[in-house]
Amino acid sequence: MSAIPVFKLEEYLTRYEFSAKHLLCCSDAQSFSLSEILEIASPEDKKLWDNLSFKYTEPYGHPLLRERIASSLYPGLSANHILCFAGAEEGIFSALSVICENDDHVIVMTPCYQSLTELPKSKGALVTELVLKEEEEWRINLNEIKNAITAKTKCIIINFPHNPTGQIIDQEELTELVKLCDKHNIWLFSDEVYRLLGTPKKAWAQPAACLYNKALSLGVMSKSFGMPGLRIGWIACQDEALIHKMKLLKDYLSICNSAPAEIISLISLQNKDLILKRNNTIVQENLRLLDVFLKEYQHLFEWVKPQGGCVGFIKYKSSESVDVFCDRLVEEKSVLLMPASIYDHDSNHFRIGYGRKDMPECLDKLEEFLTHENH
Known part of the structure; x- marks a missing residue:
């Protein structure tokens, strides 16, 4: 394994996330307190909590948790198709380290x-990066993927809803991609955190792992559920042998x-609908406010409105x-945005986050900065 470069995004957040007062680039939904979650626990789940001990847990994940992940999120899959991790990043590391090999x-x-790019490179794989295009509304381009496939293509890696643009993949696009992977016997790693x-125009596409026996669906409690502090992620995959290989690396x-x-x-997954309804309500209201803001400042900013997740990619037209x-904004108003350079994206865009209740306050501070600029 070759040396892995500095993780730009995580280093950027290490520098600013706990010092800036107004986090306007966060990629997670509004969080919950422990008491809020325990209040909605069923008697059976509350008993599990009350009788909890701090022993080692099962390497694959708690059997009941794996069952609940499968039954609530992956129709047709079972606990045997789920491997739990300490967050999504460990899942990415384990899966791509197991799948990707030299050459x-x-x-x-x-x-x-x-x-998603650096780990395959660290294993000696040749990585072809297909850049999503703003003029195509950041949508997946299946023709580009077809043209990029070679006899040595081992894996295709996608991330929808997309970070940082908020674009989604629809069922038709995903079905065609799965057919393409199946035709060439290619693994499909689908980051679905x-x-x-969000508010997609069409119904949500199925998880990739439910459609194809060589697909891996990455999930986590951090993003849609707003609980990054739990550090619970998972991968769903029909291939139980691959699940075991990832467990061996874990x-x-x-x-x-x-x-x-x-x-x-x-407990949270048992109350999935309640939690997602609250978080989606916050996202929808914040998107409404951003629509108003971007219309007022259309001379400075524009975007392709996101359909999924709680981040968007705004073009700074100056x-x-x-x-x-972004540097001036965080220094003068303690408002944190994330420039495109953090993603190695050669553009004048920045990531904005709108999953938290305090986004309106953060937006006000950004507007104060812009108003002062005009005087």
């Missing part, structure tokens, strides 16, 4: 979370998950570099 060819949709959060990483976090996740703009 493989991997296709990745970019811009994306950095580990924002699935079920033995060198976290080994097992946090016992309290597993039970809180279990001649000023977006990196300079």
Whole structure:
């Protein structure tokens, strides 16, 4: 394995996330308190919590948690098709480390979370990055994927709802992609951490793992459910042999998950509809406010309105570099945005987050900054 470069996004957040007062680039939905989750627990789940001990937990994940993940999110799959991790990043690391080998060819949709490109490279794979285009509304381009496939293509990596643009993949597009992967015997790694959060124009596409026996669907409690502090993620896959290979690598990483976090996740998934309804209400209201804001400042900003997740990619239309703009904003108003350079995307865009209740306050501070600029 070759050296892995600095993770730009995580280093950027390390620098600013806990010092800036107004986080306007966050990628998670509004969180919950422990008491709020325990209040909605069923008597059976509450008993699990009350009788909790701090012993080691099962390496694959709590059996009841894996069953609930499968039954509530992946129709037709069972607990045997779920492997739990300490967050989504450990799942990405384990899956791509197991699938990708030296001299493989991997296709990745970019811009994306950095580990989706860097981990295959670290294993010696040749990575083809297919850049999503704003003029195509950031949608997946299946013809580009077809043209990029070679005899050595081992895996295609997608991320929908997309971070940072908020674009989705619809059922027709995903079905065609699965057919393409099946034709060439290619693994499909589908980062779906924002699935079920947002307001897509069409119905949500099915999880990739439910459609294809060589697809992996990545999920997590952090994003749509707004519980990143739990550090509970998972991969769903029909291939139980691959599940076991990833578990063998997990033995060198976290080994097992946090016992309290597993039970809180279990309770939350039992109340999935309630939690997602609240978070989607916040997202919809914040999107309404952003529509008003972007209309007022259309001379400075524009975007392709997101359909999924709680982040969007806004173009800064000034001649000023977006990196300079973001630096001045955080220094003068303590408002944090995320410039496109963090994604190695050569543009004047920035990521904005709208999943939290305090977004209106953050937006007000951004507007104060812009108003002062005009005087």
